Amino acid sequence: MPHPRKSKKSGTSRPPPGAVRRMGAGAVMKLGLVLFALAAVVALLLDLHTISRSPTRGFSPAEDIRRLRAGLHGPRYVDPHGRFSLVEPAGWQKVLPPRSEAYDVIFRGPCGTELRIMTRSVPYSDFDSLVRQIRKSQKRFGIYPEMQPVKFHGLTALRRRARLFHAQIMTLDFVRDGVEHHILFSSPPDLFSNYLPVIEQLLETYRIGAPRR
Secondary structure, three states: OOOOOEOOOOOOEOOOHHHHHHHHHHHHHHHHHHHHHHHHHHOOOOOOOOOOOOOOOOOOHHHHHHHHHHOOOOOEEEOOOOOEEEEOOOOOEEEOOOOOOOOOEEEEOOOOOEEEEEEEEOOOOOHHHHHHHHHHHHHHHOOOOEEEEEEEOOEEEEEEEEEOOOOEEEEEEEEEOOEEEEEEEEEOHHHHHHHHHHHHHHHOOOEEOOOOO
């Protein structure tokens, strides 16, 4: 049986080149999972700076909600990678990479509201694996929001709600065909119940994959 090659200087064994490549690919996949789960949990902690921004002066939440409802059949935002699309929140600012950081896109409203979407490739396509990854991350950070499985466009999604100091949030997480989708809506606590119904209507326009022409 051949022995592993040894370094002339140290005498230690060197792993074969193929093993190094396999280790590298596995480490990259593991790092990607950790980063996605971390970003999904950190979304619950983004309380002071990226969530609950100061409302724009001279613009009322009621006016913004009316504009959102009127724009539910407006133009769609299509992910450049073809992973999702949805109707853009009418009148909200659109933030794209690199300014959107880990998210594929962020929509910011004039009254301190935000809608964030993030997708990542993962080595699983089942709901139980998704929940295990989220629970591990939440346990690591000591965060335990209200969790509930819900149906979202024919898939089982994990819905989470949490009240922070300066914001209230709702997230949806689901996976299909090895792609995990994370949707985060945040609002000032006193406006959350006002905005949630129209945001849920907006999310009905969410489509997985690129829309057909």
